[in-house]
Each structure stands twice: as C-alpha cells, then as structure tokens.
Amino acid sequence: MLKVPEHQVAGHIARDGKLGPLVDDEGRFFKPLQGDSRGEHEAKFYDSFSSNKKVPDHIHRYFPVYHGTQLVEASDGSGKLPHLVLEDVVSGYSNPSVMDVKIGSRTWYPDVSEEYFKKCIKKDRDTTTVSLGFRVSGFKIFDHQELSFWRPEKKLVLGFNADGARSALRKFVSSNSSADSNSIPNCAFASEVYGGILTQLLELKAWFETQTLNHFNSCSILMVYENESILMKGGDDAQALLRAQVKLVDFAHVLEGNGVIDHNFLGGLCSFIKFIKDILQSLDERDDETDTSQLENGN
Numbered sequence: 001m002l003k004v005p006e007h008q009v010a011g012h013i014a015r016d017g018k019l020g021p022l023v024d025d026e027g028r029f030f031k032p033l034q035g036d037s038r039g040e041h042e043a044k045f046y047d048s049f050s051s052n053k054k055v056p057d058h059i060h061r062y063f064p065v066y067h068g069t070q071l072v073e074a075s076d077g078s079g080k081l082p083h084l085v086l087e088d089v090v091s092g093y094s095n096p097s098v099m100d101v102k103i104g105s106r107t108w109y110p111d112v113s114e115e116y117f118k119k120c121i122k123k124d125r126d127t128t129t130v131s132l133g134f135r136v137s138g139f140k141i142f143d144h145q146e147l148s149f150w151r152p153e154k155k156l157v158l159g160f161n162a163d164g165a166r167s168a169l170r171k172f173v174s175s176n177s178s179a180d181s182n183s184i185p186n187c188a189f190a191s192e193v194y195g196g197i198l199t200q201l202l203e204l205k206a207w208f209e210t211q212t213l214n215h216f217n218s219c220s221i222l223m224v225y226e227n228e229s230i231l232m233k234g235g236d237d238a239q240a241l242l243r244a245q246v247k248l249v250d251f252a253h254v255l256e257g258n259g260v261i262d263h264n265f266l267g268g269l270c271s272f273i274k275f276i277k278d279i280l281q282s283l284d285e286r287d288d289e290t291d292t293s294q295l296e297n298g299n
Ligand SMILES: O=P(O)(O)O[C@@H]1[C@@H](OP(=O)(O)O)[C@H](OP(=O)(O)O)[C@H](O)[C@H](OP(=O)(O)O)[C@H]1OP(=O)(O)O
Pocket: 010, 011, 012, 038, 100, 102, 123, 137, 218, 220, 250, 252
C-alpha cells in the first residue's frame, strides 16, 4: 500500500489531489516522472550514474539506491503513471529531523527557455541562492519541549536572508527549536550532528573538486538525523544512534560535465560547509567562555 511520505520537506507534495511522491512500507520512495522531459531525464541520469564504475563506491553511497522505474497509481488519481523507485532515505528513522538545501549560486543553466531562466533567476535572487550559493528549501525539526515536529511554511523558508538561513541551521540541531522566532537556538546536538555531517560534506567536496562527469544543477543536499536516540539519552555512542547522514536528491536538471568541473555546485557546497563550520566553531568559543568564567569564579 503506497502512502504520502510523512517526512517530505520540499518539492512537489502529494496533497490536495496533486501529483507527488509516495512511499511503501519496505523503504522505497516512488517519485512520479514529471510530464515534460524532466522525469525521463532524471530516470536516465539514475540509470547511467548508478552503474557508472568511474564513480567511487564511497560517493555512490551519497545517492539514494535506484531500483528502476515502475507504473503505480499516481497520487492525483490520474491512474497509473511511471515512477522512479528509490531508496527511501528516511525509512529507518522513527523521529527524523530533515532539511533540504538546494546547492549552487544559480538554478538555471545553458539552453533553458527564456521563461524558465526568468523564473529561476527571480527565485535565485529572492532567496539566498545568489548571495550564499545555497538556499534552504524546507525542513522539519523535532521540538523536544513540545514533543512534536515543526515544519515551517514554504513561504517563510524561501523568504530567509543570510541570517535566516544561519538561524535555520542552528535551529535544526537545537532541542529548544520552535516556531517562536524569539527563542535562541541552543545548538544542543550541533556537535554530534554537524560533526558527522561535516565529515560527509568534506568527502563530497573532495569528489566535486575533481569530478567532471556531471553538472548537478538545482540538486539538493538532504540532511537527516534521528531524534529518538536523543530522547533515549544516547550516552557515549550518541553519534552512532543519531545516524546523521547526507544524501543528494533531485537530478531533474543534471547535465553532462564534458570534462569541466561543476563550479556552481562546488562553490555552493564550499559556502554551505563554511556555515556548518561556523556553527561548530561557535560551540568551541562558547565552551571556552564557560571554562574561563568557571576559572574566574574559582570553580
Ligand atoms: O513549482 P515551484 O515554484 O514550487 O518550484 C519547484 C521548486 O520549489 P521551490 O519553490 O524552489 O521550493 C523545487 O525545489 P525544491 O525541490 O523544493 O528544492 C524544484 O526545483 C522544482 O523543480 P524540479 O521538480 O526540480 O524540476 C520546482 O518546480 P517547477 O516549478 O520547476 O515545476
């Protein structure tokens, strides 16, 4: 039985009779092929990329496992439609916090229509895509005080400036994160979550510094971690229980690289890494301040 994903944070959503992805109970994510060439394009990308021996195994694991395409009942009631069958990245998590970050300082690319170019460039300028080289597309976080999830409205998320993006990244790893814009995120899980995420981002960056196979236009980094482990007070193996992971999603606009580095993605990724590093560094400074004040107080 297919159902609407509980933890989807961006993109086309299967609600109000609209076409969107579905999931099953066996860890598979069904993404409908979009009517224009985009769906076919993404399927072709998965077909060739997933079996490309030039891509190292440690990089393949940053992409959802691909199980081909399948005709299934579409979410909009229009009958059977072809869907990409992918690994459901969040299926093994009970209470996942999830964030989708679209990487790159532009989402348009050569040879798109004038209409598409205008739509993209407007959105890129109105969001942090142009200024930061990435934009937060959507996220959901677990509020440990309210014991419930908070998923901000798309309009709010797409309205973030640099400070808004920074604050969202801090909220994503806080136990007091909530809809209250006055609450200061405590970054309680930043060290464990972003410690693990940073290692993965740096591994991806090293590959993007040399890979010239593809250009990943409009592609997103999906970050996920488990809250259940925190609720159970993880202990020494907190990092293992959190299972913080990074996956790349959305390949509807990927192009051949033709021997050229993907500077758009690489630049955006470097900028995103800097934001994560800054949060980790602010924790060290906070710890140093606490140590100093304890010494001053003779503790
Ligand atoms: O339809 P919109 O305006 O919500 O735009 C979609 C984007 O939403 P956004 O507003 O940037 O959060 C959406 O972005 P996210 O996946 O939400 O990051 C996609 O870029 C989508 O295009 P495609 O399916 O990848 O070709 C975009 O869909 P298309 O407009 O290109 O069909």
